[in-house]
Amino acid sequence: MKVAKKSIQQMTVPTPFAVGDTHVYLLKGDTLSLVDAGVRTEAAWNALVEQLKEIGYKPNDIEQIILTHHHPDHTGLIDRFDRVTNIVGDKNVEPWLSHDDDYFSRFEAFYYEYFDANGVPSRFRSHIDKLRKQLVWAGKGILTTVIEEGDLLPGYPEFRVVETKGHAQSHLSFLRDDGTFIGGDHLLHHISPNPIMEPPSEGETERSKPLLQYRDNLEKCLSLDINVVLPGHGKIFTDVEEVVSRVYAKQENRANKVLSLLKEYSKTAFQLCEQLFPRQFESQIDLTMSETIGQLDYLENRGLVTTTMEDGVIIYHAN
Structure with missing residues (x-):
């Protein structure tokens, strides 16, 4: 469905997660596309259908879905759009869509x-x-078009793909030539995204270091001409430098806390996790360990910590 005037429409759907509502973006251009697709609940579907109706569209008008990353609150409704013939995203989205x-x-x-x-x-x-x-919240489908850094979005040559790994190994953002940045969960105004640990991608042997990736890609964003950020959660914003500075400061503070704990005595990552997140680690061990290991990766990269192996367990030491 080609429309006369290209534009972006933000729509918002509820999630059952602590992060709150997720934003979905309708792109009008040579084809009618959604960027991201909410979470797999009837509440999210009904909210999306109603908002499409308010602006003169229905689900069967959507022809393409473009994904910022693979997390279920962004992919949940991909299989509810009968006329979608093209699902676009990073190659690392694929196993999450196919439930491999x-x-x-x-x-x-x-x-x-x-x-x-x-x-x-x-x-x-x-x-x-x-x-x-987690797949109960995720839609099922086939990634039909793989995109990567520097590509143009199919149907939207004014948008360039920016790789923004860190929060996820599949994370991409999209920069329009007027400085509009569809940022997924990479740049958020009100919270700092969790850089989440994932296994090595196919063909790789080393795990990723998501916090280092995230910092590098924040730095990349500062070098881009971004005028306004359309995020996956929270408010639209323009103060990119201030947001990035705030994220850096928060992360530096946490890294310094880790270093001070290690100066008391050497510890495992889990022991540090217990001290950093005393109220959360029992129920959110995957997220809190990702955050802890991320800080240790950062400190090790700066030469401030070293590791030894004792009985198969990694011990971290302050230098």
């Missing part, structure tokens, strides 16, 4: 090894088993 059993078996095996190596007690293994259950 082999991938999730590797994902779980990675987390078992990762937890053991970082001193996480065996009682937390049940949390790993819950990771696959």
Whole structure:
């Protein structure tokens, strides 16, 4: 459906998650597309259908879905649009869309090894088993078009793809030539996204270091001519430098706390996690360990910590 005037329309759908509502963007141009697709609930679907109706569209008008990343609050409704013939995203989105059993078996095996190596007690293994259950919130489909850094969005040559890994290994953002930046969860005004640990991508042997990636890609954003950010959550904003500075400051403070704890005595990542997140680690071990390891990666990269291996467990030491 080609429309006479190109534009972007923000729509907002509820989620059952602590992050709150998710934004979905309708792109009008040579084709009619959604950027992201909310979470797989009837409440989200009904909200999206109603908002489409308010601006003169219905679900069957949507022809293409473009994904910023693979998390279920952004992919949940992809299979509810009968006329969509093209799903666009980073290559790492694919196993999450296809619900690839082999991938999730590797994902779980990675987390078992990762937890053991970082001193996480065996009682937390049940949390790993819950990771696959996130798919109940995710839609199922086929990634038909892979895009990467520097590509133009299909149907929207005014938009360039910007790789923004960190929060997810599939994360992409989209910069329009007038400085409008569809940022997914990379740049958020009110919260700092969690750089989440994931297993190595296919063909790779080393795990990613998501906090380092996230910092590098924040720096990349400062070099771009971004005038306004259309985020995946929270308010639209223009003060990119201030937001990035705030994220850096918060992360530096946490890294300094980790370093001060290590100066008391050497610890495992799990021991640090307990101290950093005393109220959250029991129920959110995957997120809190990702955050802890991220800070340790950052400190190690700066030469401020080193590691030794004792009985198969990594011990961190302050230099």
